[in-house]
Amino acid sequence: MATTQAIQVESLSKRYGKNVQALNQVSFEVGRGELFGLIGPDGAGKTTLIRILATLLLANEGQALVNGWEVRRDYRKIRSHIGYMPGRFSLYQDLSVEENLHFFATIFGTTIEENYELIRDIYVQLEPFRKRKAGKLSGGMKQKLALCCALIHKPVVLLLDEPTTGVDPVSRQEFWEMLKRLKEKEITILVSTPYMDEASLCDRVALIQKGNILSIDKPAGIVSAFDKPLLAVRTNDMYRLIHDLREFESTHSAFPFGEYVHLALRNAIWPEAIHAYLAGKEHTDIEIKPAQATIEDAFMELMTQE
Numbered sequence: 001m002a003t004t005q006a007i008q009v010e011s012l013s014k015r016y017g018k019n020v021q022a023l024n025q026v027s028f029e030v031g032r033g034e035l036f037g038l039i040g041p042d043g044a045g046k047t048t049l050i051r052i053l054a055t056l057l058l059a060n061e062g063q064a065l066v067n068g069w070e071v072r073r074d075y076r077k078i079r080s081h082i083g084y085m086p087g088r089f090s091l092y093q094d095l096s097v098e099e100n101l102h103f104f105a106t107i108f109g110t111t112i113e114e115n116y117e118l119i120r121d122i123y124v125q126l127e128p129f130r131k132r133k134a135g136k137l138s139g140g141m142k143q144k145l146a147l148c149c150a151l152i153h154k155p156v157v158l159l160l161d162e163p164t165t166g167v168d169p170v171s172r173q174e175f176w177e178m179l180k181r182l183k184e185k186e187i188t189i190l191v192s193t194p195y196m197d198e199a200s201l202c203d204r205v206a207l208i209q210k211g212n213i214l215s216i217d218k219p220a221g222i223v224s225a226f227d228k229p230l231l232a233v234r235t236n237d238m239y240r241l242i243h244d245l246r247e248f249e250s251t252h253s254a255f256p257f258g259e260y261v262h263l264a265l266r267n268a269i270w271p272e273a274i275h276a277y278l279a280g281k282e283h284t285d286i287e288i289k290p291a292q293a294t295i296e297d298a299f300m301e302l303m304t305q306e
Contacts, residue, residue: 006156007036009064024211033183035201037198041209045210046192049192055075067156100134122147140174159190176201196299231289231290232257235285250265257296260291
């Protein structure tokens with residue numbers, strides 16, 4: 001069905017029981033051929049949203065369309081035209097790599113040979129292990145096999161639920177390189193992740209927290225909206241540093257960020273004033289330097305505004 005948007009979500013809400021609001025009036029669109037990221041921590045509502053789009057869960061309110069088809073009415077059409085990777089490895093662990101691929105190809109009425117061009121770049125890395133049982137693969141190889149099985153029927157939309165969680169950094173990087181190549185084949189990709197650094201690899205992202213969309217924009221647009229002076233600070237006592245910085249009169253926010261604390265200020269002040277304040281609090285080995293805002297800084301700022 002020819003529409004300009006591959007995914008359309010309007011005022012989608014989902015509750016579990018009476019007290020758990022998993023999604024709250026969520027609305028967004030994903031263009032055809034777009035690599036769209038759903039970024040947020042565990043419990044933000046990412047999995048619930050993807051399961052609704054995959055027609056595995058019903059929303060309480062709102063509407064969602066995938067490839068122009070409504071998720072309730074047209075679920076059979078949607079299921080035959082999407083590829084879905086759940087957060088947990090869900091292939092048959094007692095089948096080999098080759099057997100899993102043949103099985104999923106058969107379900108969708110196709111063959112590995114028919115769509116091999118689509119999975120070739122991924123499958124060549126799996127081929128040496130094609131006789132190995134899926135349960136014996138490493139985390140990174142399991143994800144590559146799951147992606148192959150999700151692609152074997154040449155879907156128009158790919159739904160990936162935290163595909164890089166629990167895999168090593170090298171496998172994470174390889175996986176995102178694969179997604180970029182798939183995007184070049186005009187497959188629309190919606191991918192969720194708790195890793196803020198992966199946001200910059202998407203065309204656009206939606207930041208989500210507690211079932212609410214905080215912002216939707218290109219990664220650079222979200223970062224540029226962060227307008228507070230930002231410093232990276234560390235001392236000999238990082239735990240006490242966070243508390244003391246939050247008590248500082250010019251502090252807007254202070255959050256741990258790797259080896260440093262990112263200190264956002266209400267207005268620009270001399271670093272020497274912060275140094276003197278921390279020295280007065282008996283901190284030593286004080287280091288203060290300018291910091292470049294990231295997606296994570298923007299996310300934390302948006303959370304404080306909620």
